[in-house]
Amino acid sequence: xxxxxxxxxxxxxxxxxxxxxxxxKGVIDPEIxxxxxxxxxxxxxxIDNPVVLAYNDIPHMESGWVSDHRGELxxxxxxxxKIVIMAGRFHYYESxxxxxxxYPTRVMIGLGIKRLILTNSAGCVNQDFGAGHLMLISDxxxxxxxxxxxxxxxDEFGPRFPDMTYTYSRKLREELKKRAAAEGIELDExxxxxxxxxxxxxxxxxxxxxxxxxxxxxxSTVPEAIVANHAGIEIIGISFLSNMAAxxxxxxxxxxxxxxxxxxxxxxxxxxxxxxxxx
Ligand code: HPA
Numbered sequence: 001x002x003x004x005x006x007x008x009x010x011x012x013x014x015x016x017x018x019x020x021x022x023x024x025k026g027v028i029d030p031e032i033x034x035x036x037x038x039x040x041x042x043x044x045x046x047i048d049n050p051v052v053l054a055y056n057d058i059p060h061m062e063s064g065w066v067s068d069h070r071g072e073l074x075x076x077x078x079x080x081x082k083i084v085i086m087a088g089r090f091h092y093y094e095s096x097x098x099x100x101x102x103y104p105t106r107v108m109i110g111l112g113i114k115r116l117i118l119t120n121s122a123g124c125v126n127q128d129f130g131a132g133h134l135m136l137i138s139d140x141x142x143x144x145x146x147x148x149x150x151x152x153x154x155d156e157f158g159p160r161f162p163d164m165t166y167t168y169s170r171k172l173r174e175e176l177k178k179r180a181a182a183e184g185i186e187l188d189e190x191x192x193x194x195x196x197x198x199x200x201x202x203x204x205x206x207x208x209x210x211x212x213x214x215x216x217x218x219x220s221t222v223p224e225a226i227v228a229n230h231a232g233i234e235i236i237g238i239s240f241l242s243n244m245a246a247x248x249x250x251x252x253x254x255x256x257x258x259x260x261x262x263x264x265x266x267x268x269x270x271x272x273x274x275x276x277x278x279x
Pocket of ligand 1: 201
């Protein structure tokens with residue numbers, strides 16, 4: 001894994017370098033940004049007239065930090081809207097670096113997106129929900145112990161103390177639930193909790209999370225939501241509940257199980273993304 005490209009430049013200068021490269025490649029004015037979660041990357045193949053760029057070729061982005069097999073930015077049209085997709089994530093657990101975890105989102109903000117759709121695979125904490133379901137994120141709990149906005153505030157990005165009351169757009173959630181129901185897709189709705197990972201949680205931690213009000217648990221999404229909310233972007237969060245969280249069932253969890261479970265949900269996941277783009 002190369003660290004060469006990760007320079008000590010301030011984020012605003014790094015984003016400017018990335019944008020120069022992307023503009024040269026024709027990535028111009030996307031309306032919507034999407035981050036695809038583990039096992040959910042195939043949606044990127046549905047884009048019309050795609051420009052596909054390896055993270056490794058984009059200044060200050062490195063595929064070496066991505067845990068999914070893809071590390072590609074895909075730009076193009078989908079149902080007539082210009083969108084940019086990040087297929088592959090920089091997880092916090094790769095480097096204990098929130099700046100890296102949030103960087104692709106900062107780039108999408110710089111490109112001018114108005115809406116960010118964050119997707120992930122997550123463990124199901126709420127026993128009224130179930131593995132295999134899709135959950136709209138209504139709010140989050142950040143138990144990573146870190147925050148991407150720590151450090152000198154970049155006023156060009158947003159305020160020092162951003163409000164987080166309306167991070168996941170209520171209006172879009174209501175609309176999305178209505179449209180999904182009309183397609184026969186029932187969406188759960190609940191609170192996503194970020195743990196740093198990469199170890200899965202213990203059963204005792206899952207009982208604690210249930211007590212503090214979490215419905216799902218994962219290792220991503222929160223850094224991206226914090227920087228996008230900071231910049232005033234409207235956010236939709238969709239969790240694929242790939243497994244019951246640790247200790248709910250009397251069996252161990254595995255990363256493979258998470259990825260394999262995602263295959264079964266591709267169709268309804270893609271439909272919900274369709275709707276989230278269309279609103
Ligand atoms: N815990 C944390 N992250 C996850 C899980 C889980 O059970 N499943 C998918 N991502």
